[in-house]
Amino acid sequence: MAVVAALTLAACSGDRGRRSSARKPTPAAQLMPGITSAPIRQCLGRLAEQGVDFQPLPDRDFGGGCLAYGSVKLLDVGTPTTNLGAMTCPLASAFSGWVRFGVVPASRAWLGSEVVKVETFGTYNCRTINGIGATGRLSEHARSNAVDVAAFILADGRRISVKTDYRSADPGVRGFIKAVHQSACKRFATVLSPDYNAAHNDHFHLDMGRGPFCR
Template sequence: MHDNQPQPPRRSSITRVVLARLILALALGLAVASGLIRAGFLDIPNRFNPFTPLRVADDVSWLTRWKLSRLEGNRGQCLAVLDGSPVAHRAVPDRASEDGCGLSNAVEVSRSSVGLSGSFTATCPLTVAWALFERHVLLPAARDHLGQEVVRVVHFGTYACRNINHRAGGRRSEHATANAIDIAGFVLADGRQITVRSYWSGGDERREAFLRALRDGACRFFDVVLSPDYNEAHHDHFHFDMGSYRACR
């Protein structure tokens, strides 16, 4: 005789139903929490609030990069972030793209909380990323590893209408839209200079540790960070950009 009684549902089916209900409950919970935060009924610190604007002075959290990425499509908010930072800047007119080179949502920077070897023009999001790097990585690393303040940054510039690694063909560099900056070295309060060329692997452990801390810390804010470990073309500088790729080398 055949057993015609209904079979119990399989365990995998039950698991899928439970997971679906948990995901739905989580989504509803997040939606309710988001509404309460937006309405001001839940008071949480700015660095943990996804709806408050980015502030360079705030402690870094898992939301920092997300807030930074939102500035790429919001010129007004990006400039407002810079207005609340130590970066001395002025907005520059857009320059129509020609052969993959041009300017959009860019500012001219004359100095920040440290001096610069020269003013530069960069996209606003790149400049905000630099301000975050300077406050949360560069200055603390100099104190921790060298017991000094950084008073000046030496750079190789930002805008250059060229391809990657100056090749005759290939893809345009992020420098072609002022979305990258190359950093060569740093001047300390006592006048000493720490250059990437001389101290990346120059036998001075404290200076090497300082430079490596900068490379690693920069990856928290910039999309692409390249050091002498990447290739010979970067033997004397760091490359930081806010392009469409992710790399930390």
């Protein structure tokens, strides 16, 4: 398969549809020209072994500690996902595994329908943790090392959102939300939910920074 043309950091994955059985990800060796970091090469190799379609992105330093080093653009993890920009390779690997082996099976088990789209608020964002002002500790988003997940679209048309369904009275929805949250805590260094604070009332924050921390 031809290597996909370079994409901007803010580009979205869009509704690409389910992966075709005839489609194969680009071999990792074709995606590594110029990448000299051994850890990054190893991570890209593992990502390719997961059957994920991705594009390595050039290292970018935006100033003020905001950067995107060792990052990739996820093109296809098997389930369409919106608003994915630059993600560090370890984050991309954890996210891909979570969607494929945590989210999708949980939707089948608890909701009787498969997740066919994951909606996110994005990845890279040059900002502090509280998102207010120019002072304070930088968020992992500023290092392309975090993703905020907002909702899940099911094959039967339902939309399960963190904002409206995190404390749902429906036992199936509540079980699904709990299952994907617990699965995330096993894969990411930090997982923040509406239980953490009001700033996370409408999404799961997932990052590969300091941890482990699950709330």
